[in-house]
Amino acid sequence: xxxxxxxxxxxxxxxxxxxxxxxxxxxxxxxxxxxxxxxxxxxxxxxxxxxxxxxxxxxxxxxxxxxxxxxxxxxxxxxxxxxxxxxxxxxxxxxxxxxxxxxxxxxxxxxxxxxxxxxxxxxxxxxxxxxxxxxxxxxxx
Amino acid sequence: xxxxxxxxxxxxxxxxxxxxxxxxxxxxxxxxxxxxxxxxxxxxxxxxxxxxxxxxxxxxxxxxxxxxxxxxxxxxxxxxxxxxxxxxxxxxxxxxxxxxxxxxxxxxxxxxxxxxxxxxxxxxxxxxxxxxxxxxxxxxxxxxxxxxxxxxxxxx
Numbered sequence: 001x002x003x004x005x006x007x008x009x010x011x012x013x014x015x016x017x018x019x020x021x022x023x024x025x026x027x028x029x030x031x032x033x034x035x036x037x038x039x040x041x042x043x044x045x046x047x048x049x050x051x052x053x054x055x056x057x058x059x060x061x062x063x064x065x066x067x068x069x070x071x072x073x074x075x076x077x078x079x080x081x082x083x084x085x086x087x088x089x090x091x092x093x094x095x096x097x098x099x100x101x102x103x104x105x106x107x108x109x110x111x112x113x114x115x116x117x118x119x120x121x122x123x124x125x126x127x128x129x130x131x132x133x134x135x136x137x138x139x140x141x
Numbered sequence: 142x143x144x145x146x147x148x149x150x151x152x153x154x155x156x157x158x159x160x161x162x163x164x165x166x167x168x169x170x171x172x173x174x175x176x177x178x179x180x181x182x183x184x185x186x187x188x189x190x191x192x193x194x195x196x197x198x199x200x201x202x203x204x205x206x207x208x209x210x211x212x213x214x215x216x217x218x219x220x221x222x223x224x225x226x227x228x229x230x231x232x233x234x235x236x237x238x239x240x241x242x243x244x245x246x247x248x249x250x251x252x253x254x255x256x257x258x259x260x261x262x263x264x265x266x267x268x269x270x271x272x273x274x275x276x277x278x279x280x281x282x283x284x285x286x287x288x289x290x291x292x293x294x295x296x297x
Contacts, residue, residue, distance in 0.1 A: 010256070011232035013212050013225050020214065058235060058254045087239025091248045108236045109162035 002030035003051035003123055008041040008067065009085065010059040014108075018054055018085065018115065025116035028124045038062025042070065045077055052122045054115075055102075057086040057093070068100040081122050085110065147245060148275040151196075151290050154240045155279060162236065163211040171280035179203050181262040184230050186238045190252035193293030196238050198230070199266050204284040205230045231257035241290070 005022070007015045015034050022029050033048055035041035037059045044050070057064035064084065071077040081103040088094060094105055104118035156167040179201040187195040205226035210217035212229050234257045242252050266287075270276045274291040 011228055011235075013209060013229045014232055016213055016225075058256070060256045087236045087254075089239055089243030089248050090251045093251050108239070109158055111161075 002028050004030045004033065004049060005123070006033045006035060006041060006044055006048070006050040006053045008035045008038070008053060008059070008064070009056040010036045011056075012036070014056070014085075021112040021115050022119065022123075024112060025120070026125045027116065027119055038064065038067030038070065041067055045071075045080075050080060052119065053080055053082045054085050054119075055082050057084065057088050057097075065096070065100070068097065068102065072100055083115075083118050083122075085115070147290060148277050150244050151241060151275055151288060152277040152279060154244055155237055155277065155288055158233065158237050158240060159281065162233065163208050165208065165211060165281050168280045168282075173280055173283065173285045175265055175285055176201055176203075177265045181264075181266050182227070182230060182259055183262055183266065184234045184257055184259045186231075186234045186257040187255045187293075188238060188242055188252045189255075189293070191250045192246055192252075192296040194296055195291045195293070196234060196241065197289045197291070198234055198237075199262075199268060199287045200230060201284055202226065202261075204281065204286060207282060207284075208233060227259050231259055 007018050009015050009018070019032055022032070031048070033044045033050065035044050039062045041053070041055070055064045055067060064086065068082065071080065078101070082101070084097050084102050084105045085108060086105070087108045089107065097105065103122065106114050106118055152167075159165045159167065181199060181201055182205055183197060183199055185195060185197045187193065206222050207217050209225040209229035210219070210222035213222060213225060215222050235254065238254055246252070268276070268287045271291065274289050277288045279286050279288065
């Protein structure tokens with residue numbers, strides 16, 4: 001069954017690029033919701049059931065770290081897999097995101113294949129040649 | 142890192158991000174003049190932590206729309222590309238800043254980036270080269286772009 005995705009990034013251009021990449025990669029995606037900051041993301045999560053999130057760190061109003069912290073405190077949201085898509089290069093901060101339970105990390109600018117590789121284990125592919133049971137989630141940080 | 146190295150690093154990262162993200166390339170042989178027939182945009186982003194600094198890009202509206210079109214995979218004449226031009230430049234500078242910080246300060250420290258700001262300039266800029274700042278000019282698809290890195294107080 002196709003899974004819903006929430007993209008959280010303050011850049012509409014990046015959100016559009018991620019949506020396009022997921023389509024080109026043949027990922028098995030249902031509805032794609034968007035938010036431009038953490039507050040909007042929490043509102044979307046209140047209204048919709050989401051299986052996977054792609055989250056930027058540097059955003060106005062509520063950034064990605066604050067969003068993950070809030071989600072961690074919420075029983076309904078704490079287990080949603082999150083992929084960080086950020087320009088962040090600090091290993092300390094990347095480790096911090098992993099400690100918060102982030103599933104994977106792609107650094108901007110990323111190639112479509114990099115995003116596909118980190119999302120595929122979570123979403124699967126629509127193509128029969130792919131597998132939802134892929135073990136490609138190793139070394140995603 | 143000495144000043145010339147920082148300027149070279151800035152130019153290299155700018156060119157690499159532009160190529161990787163938008164398939165646009167720095168023409169190192171070119172030497173276009175400053176277009177006064179176009180609207181100029183000034184985009185600024187800063188970072189703070191153990192050290193601090195500010196990056197500023199001056200580019201034309203034409204460049205911003207072309208950048209958005211390439212990122213989105215649409216024709217630059219489409220209204221959507223024109224609408225997203227400012228957003229594309231701000232995100233581009235966010236990425237350049239993140240890559241630049243890692244290149245000059247390493248991956249050990251944590252830095253907080255500001256949200257990029259973009260201003261439409263009322264006239265063609267004069268590209269102020271302040272003492273202690275690092276200034277780079279690049280030429281992309283017929284457009285002249287100027288980039289400045291200014292270390293924060295106490296930073297090198």
